[in-house]
Amino acid sequence: MKRRPIGYYVHHQGAGHWQRANRIAAALDRPVTLIGTLADIDTRDAAGALLDLPDDRLSERFDGLDDASERPEALHYAPVGADNIRTRMGRLAAWIVEADPALIVVDVSAEITLFARLMSVPTLTVRLSGNRTDTPHREAFRSAEAVLAFFPPELEAAGTPDWVRAKTVYAGLPAPERMPPTPEDGSILVIYGRGGEGGRLTDLAQAARAVPDRSWHVLGPVENAGGDHPPNLHLHGWVADPAPWLARAALVVGAGGDGVVSGVAAAGKRFVCLPEPRAFDEQVAKAEALASLGAAIHSPAWPSPAAWPGVIAAGLRLDPARIGALAEPGAIPRTARLIADLADRMDARRP
Structure with a gap:
């Protein structure tokens, strides 16, 4: 044949x-x-x-x-x-x-x-x-x-x-193979994929200032990345392999795209999902499903500076095994x- x-x-x-x-x-x-x-x-x-x-x-x-x-x-x-x-x-x-x-x-x-x-x-x-x-x-x-x-x-x-x-x-989820356990350093990782609009430095700086006791690491494009920002905010731009940052992070903030969700699930990380606008509510539906499973915090929009401490606290209370179980x-x-x-x-x- x-x-x-x-x-x-x-x-x-x-x-x-x-x-x-x-x-x-x-x-x-x-x-x-x-x-x-x-x-x-x-x-x-x-x-x-x-x-x-x-x-x-x-x-x-x-x-x-x-x-x-x-x-x-x-x-x-x-x-x-x-x-x-x-x-x-x-x-x-x-x-x-x-x-x-x-x-x-x-x-x-x-x-x-x-x-x-x-x-x-x-x-x-x-x-x-x-x-x-x-x-x-x-x-x-x-x-x-x-x-x-x-x-x-x-x-x-x-x-x-x-x-x-x-x-x-x-x-x-077409995730990478599960990574070996790595000690977390308490950092917050923000990921922007290539399919979205990226982040705004003003938003990121306000969030980092609202939670000053943690380091914020940002992967992906950021508007006005060369502007003034607090010392606990670190902008790394586009990186080929986010695995090392994922492994060390205590909490990940990102959209609901397949790449981000797959990577977070494979790493078994607590997740705050901020879905980006997509046709047919693609990312919103995924964020809602994750939240209903107790696998993520669903935030419909970028939180205000005053709301960030509560969002981070709620995210850190998540059981990372919930989202990790989705990465077969x-x-x-x-x-x-x-x-x-x-x-x-x-x-x-x-x-």
């Missing part, structure tokens, strides 16, 4: 989609082509071939929806008359015809999932957290062979339909096996 290649579509929001796709591709034992808008991604360690697609955004403001007054109910983003999108989909179609993939993993896009189905290619589509019960998401899930969730069932949104849950394979080791190899098995079934089904 011929073993055909696998395509893996990577969304361009943030760095998390690329990172987990590349880790999964490295664990697969058949050819993989990583597909997406890759110009702003460091692909030097790519674990497969690359198919770079033109950016589909028409402006810097992009929330996954176009501005059309009318569009098909099964689509979120389908502007008319956009040459970049026409070239993008044409390039993907040409690759499908030439490569004859057994399967395309879609992380994430309702449009790419449906386009692959129209090209007669089976898909495994990734479902993010949040309230994804709208028509485009439902039809993408319906068209896929299976749905893949990079979170445990405990973090499922309450309104998810039963048929979507039944079709979903819960791979778990082996999510990446487990997902690779799932993808390989599905691709094998698609090969066997091929006339």
Whole structure:
């Protein structure tokens, strides 16, 4: 039986989609082509071939929806008359015809999932957290062979339909392997990922001054980082490996993105979750689920200076074992096996 290649579509929001796709591709034992808008991604360690697609955004403001007054109910983003999108989909179609993939993993896009189905290619589509019960998401899930969730069932949104849950394979948080126990130094770690707007020095300085007995370490972009700030606030910028800071921290403050939550869970750290605005309440739903499990403090907005001592005290009272229990080791190899098995079934089904 011929073993055909696998395509893996990577969304361009943030760095998390690329990172987990590349880790999964490295664990697969058949050819993989990583597909997406890759110009702003460091692909030097790519674990497969690359198919770079033109950016589909028409402006810097992009929330996954176009501005059309009318569009098909099964689509979120389908502007008319956009040459970049026409070239993008044409390039993907040409690759499908030439490569004859057994399967395309879609992380994430309702449009790419449906386009692959129209090209007669089976898909495994990734479902993010949040309230994804709208028509485009439902039809993408319906068209896929299976749905893949990079979170445990405990973090499922309450309104998810039963048929979507039944079709979903819960791979778990794609966290790094559990780190060996490291003595905590009492510090507070604030993490900003690449997919968000970053932090503001004014906010961070006020928080550090409100809790002066602890060191505050900040990873990621900070606006006006060169400005005046208290001596207990340390700005490190973007770091390739946050593990050493996570290991030492007594408490982590961050958004509800997959990368941050996965890292915090793997390290088993007390967590204050400040979800950033995302479509379909992705981060809010995750923060609410974590809070309901006693695995995090959910703060809907950046706390005021007067509120920070209470927030930190509440966070330090958390049992870190609660969030640590959500990090089931082996999510990446487990997902690779799932993808390989599905691709094998698609090969066997091929006339």
